[in-house]
Amino acid sequence: MKNMSEKIDQYFKRQFEQYEELPPETAWKNISAKLRHNRKKGIAVLFFRIAAGMALLFSLGIGYYLISKPDNPVDAPALTVSKNTDVEDGFSIKPSEVDQERTALKPVKKTRIRSSRKAGPADDPELSTPVYVSYSDAVNNPEALQPLGQGLIPVDLPGSLPFKSLSSSSIAIYEDIAALLAESETEAEPDPLKQGRWSLGGEFAPLYSNRTISSDNLEADQVSSLNDSETGMLAYAGGLRLAFSKGRRLSVQTGIYYSRYGQEKNQIETFSYSNTEVTAGETNRATYLAVTNSTGVIYSNNPENASYSQAITNNSDSYKSNNAFAVLNGFNSTYLTPSEENDISVEQLFDYLEIPLTVKYKIIDRKFDFSLSGGLVTNLLVNNVVNLEQNGEKTRFGKTDEINQVNYIGSFGLGFEYPLVSGFALSLEPRFRYYLNPIDKSAYVHPYSFGFFAGISYNF
């Protein structure tokens, strides 16, 4: 017996050792078309990665800017008087003449204002000693400084500001200004928004999800047929949202969400195969579910408990061809009969974990806020299920294969926020989300969803 087994092995091995067979010409055409498509896709992916990288850098940049921005950037202008004013004339200020607390104001960006000698008492050569006045003072308080210039030397200022040099008689006025500014400094209360604040909340949305089919590998009538037989369905998304804002308008948001996308496929056909004259090795009976779908390959992962031995899924060929029933040994189409029951539908569900990174900008900053938000969502497939619905009864049938595990979604929303009590706020945000990459490996399908995200958040 062993000898016989070896003989048949050796016979086939010998026969196939030198065997070669020319494939059909269409094989190379299909391969080269796919290679061309992959090259284009490669360029698109590269472009997308660069765009995603830029979006990420932009978001991080804004986040960093908001966090690292110096406090109180529009501080009350500090008047700075140089201590290098030891000239004993009426035009310079000695430190002793002004209260130390007032003159030792916080230094700000100082612009050195050179006096230009033109007329009057300014002819005194001592005037060439520079007097330092903060530029912000000159810009922000030109009128307050105006009286200083009575009969004195005009100075050159960028932008021809009406600013003039100091006179000894104006020290008192200067003191008043300094006092006023010092007062305004002490009175200013720190704005919590400018120091940055966090917000933690949860939100949930019922979504309408559907998909677009974009591929140059499918004929227009195939796309049309798929669109006719597949419908979007109600899905959902929800999760925790963490936001950081510094300033009144801009904030960066992230979080963790769980979402579901799905589609329903109608026009399912079933086939029964019953070989009445079965011979050795041939299949006797089988029942098939034929699904022509756009998204991935449906397969049954539990055939022994399912009504159908297998799902045949594709998006181009006719499954009535013998090729679709290749698994049946000794297949003979005369034994194949379409089943009478055809009120079957299949739903493909995909569950994802999502990590968004979005930027939100408040257009209206009142009690009732209105804002725009946009960003990128990284989306990880955690579960996928195919359900079969027949005669109103839904059963789990299998899974969808050939689906990408990681996806990227572009998200855009219009947000409304209404404050409640003690830091709590209510939000409602209509949001449109579009999968930037195809979710199936055949690169046909880009899902999208639209929903109203309602949530509550706590600001701290």
Place this chain on the structure above:
Amino acid sequence: MVDRLHKIVLACQENKPAAQQELYDMFKSKMFAICLRYAGNYDDAQDILQEGFLKVFEKIRQFGFKGAFEGWIRRIMVNTALEKYRLHYRQIPIDENRVEIDYDHENDIVAEIDMHELVKIIQDLSPRYRVVFNLYALEGYSHKEISEMLEITEGTSKSNLSRARTILQEKVNKYYLKSVQTS
């Protein structure tokens, strides 16, 4: 030839279309022959060939010239065929409603069968039998290796091989008898 192949592979690693076509032309017939005996029919064999070559071009940068290129490309084809089997056929239980064959163990194989007929005979095997027979008899894998590849037990692999041999022997004999009667 070897130098030429080396240059073509290097050019394919740079994704050059002309080199890709040359590589395909060089191996298409040998690889299609392999695909034909793993597939259930001609169209499936073409699918395996196409998917296999796409993988070859996708992964060709990983080829480090450490072994024979033909062996490398052949393994990709076989793995592609196995992936297709796992995807479409693994879940299908082998139909046990079979007619037992009255197998004459003393019969020897003397027939020289047309290769297309021989391919058809292998293709007519059930997917599991076909894959096991190919892997064991024609590729030289052990039952242990096959059991790991197909996620079955060694015992199942052995019994599948035995059934495949029986069916093949029967079909070859039948073909031989038919050809003798017609001649």
